[in-house]
Amino acid sequence: MIKNELKTPYFMINEGKLIENLEKAKHLKEVSGVKLVLALKCFSTWGVFDIIKPYLDGSTSSGPFEVKLGYETFGGETHAYSVGYSEDDVREVADICDKMIFNSQSQLAAYRHIVEGKVSIGLRLNPGVSYAGQDLANPARPYSRLGVQADHIDPTIFDSIDGVMFHINCENKDVDAFIGLLDAISQQFGPHLDKLDWVSMGGGVFFTWPGYDIDKLGAALSAFSKKHGVQLYLEPGEAIITKTTDLVVTVVDIVENEKKTAIVNSATEAHRLDTLIYDEPASILEANSEGDHEYVIGSCSCLAGDQFCEAKFDEPLEVGQQLHIMDSAGYTMVKLNWFNGLKMPSIYCERSSGQIEKLNEFGYDDFKSSLSRWSIS
Structure with a gap:
């Protein structure tokens, strides 16, 4: 052809350029211990997953079809998240995902009985701080529906979940800004995080951008993980295919x-x-x-x-x-x-x-x- x-x-997707980004992802994993799951909401062209799979740990989704796609074509860990599940959605993916992250305490309460014992259960939290260039993409914007705010949390909930997810970045190319967000989360939620097995920091961390200090990011992620005794995840999308x-x-x-x-x-x-x-x-x-x-x-x-x-x-x-x-x-x-x-x-x-x-x-x-x-x- x-x-x-x-x-x-x-x-036209260029394999060589894709591998350049993936090698940076590999380096980040090596220096930090973080696990990386591809955000299918950003990129779902599964015809090139053969290139990406050896470098990442799995995929994460924002809806049931993405869960199925990740399970069928990517493998590894399959994370399921949705801003609003229906009961049919939950039942559709409960047997094919490894982690299910709920957006609210009410959704968690409504559907826990369906997934308990099948998946690792998580909850999205909204720390009220973020890094986003535009208000449209800012998960901490006023009246945000994305995640549970700190003053709304029932503290006992951390005794019955395995992990939490924060997604508070959008095209964040500033490693120091991200480290500041990590510190804010640690200070705000630290005692709760200490009870968990894993924490996902979501996507939007642009560690493949030219000149980005991956080693500095890796050290901060490693320190956070050790401090709270959790496995850290990032959910890169743009960072992988930019x-x-x-x-x-x-x-x-x-x-x-x-x-x-x-x-x-x-x-x-x-x-x-x-x-x-x-x-x-x-x-x-x-x-x-x-x-x-x-x-x-x-x-x-x-x-x-x-x-x-x-x-x-x-x-x-x-x-x-x-x-x-x-x-x-x-x-x-x-x-x-x-x-x-x-x-x-x-x-x-x-x-x-x-x-x-x-x-x-x-x-x-x-x-x-x-x-x-x-x-x-």
């Missing part, structure tokens, strides 16, 4: 209305939703900030404000030219949708050998069957 003959749009994947698109038209817009055969609304939700412009591989030719990179959806970014180029763009929208793995493929009936990007992996492996492609039948399977007769 020849890369320049592939039809756009498509995602900078590994491009969304490759083609310029299909160029229009001008005071600014030039290159319309590509993709859309943030359908194929890179977080660009739209968080108003964070994408980055284009072919762009040059010093270039003389500036364009809006616009989508082909009908949403007026749907654009990837504004970028400068050394030469004028042309219809038929391909562009690589970088860092398009995390919270991207898991959010694909059929808005406007646009063609869903295919998914490929470029192996370290140079071989291009097709993981999935989508067509009209997938679009049609996602909306209805049976007609009313």
Whole structure:
């Protein structure tokens, strides 16, 4: 399979770049004793789990389908968490997960009888402190529904659970900031943690970011674990797959209305939703900030404000030219949708050998069957 003959749009996962991140994860485990479980809510493309599995300890989920996927395709430890379980959800995964983490004391009370003796039981706590760049992603924001606040906890509950989970980071690239959060949690919940077997610090710790001091993080995690006598977990998502994947698109038209817009055969609304939700412009591989030719990179959806970014180029763009929208793995493929009936990007992996492996492609039948399977007769 020849890369320049592939039809756009498509995602290309680079195995070599993925392994670079995984080697950093391996180093963190070695210096800290922490266990790492892949956050499937961020990345669920199981066709490359063969690359990831040797480095991590399992997977963690935010809903029953993710639990099943982790159990079937990843193996190792399978952690189940949901902001709101139904009884059917709990019964569906009780026999295939190793840990079940409840979001509230009421959910724990309602469903404990179903899972007791089958799984290690945990509870999510909300310490009221966090690190998040945007309020939308801040789990400690006012009126948060995520986890139990310290002043709401029944202290006796720690005698009947095995662990707790804190998820209080979002793209935290500051090791000192994270260590500060660890200290705050230790101070606030220390006597409770001393009774437990494990503590998960959730995801959002960007330890694979260039220049991140992994050894400093490892020392802090190791100290926390020894202080409270617990096995520590992190739930990396973006940290594992950051900078590994491009969304490759083609310029299909160029229009001008005071600014030039290159319309590509993709859309943030359908194929890179977080660009739209968080108003964070994408980055284009072919762009040059010093270039003389500036364009809006616009989508082909009908949403007026749907654009990837504004970028400068050394030469004028042309219809038929391909562009690589970088860092398009995390919270991207898991959010694909059929808005406007646009063609869903295919998914490929470029192996370290140079071989291009097709993981999935989508067509009209997938679009049609996602909306209805049976007609009313």
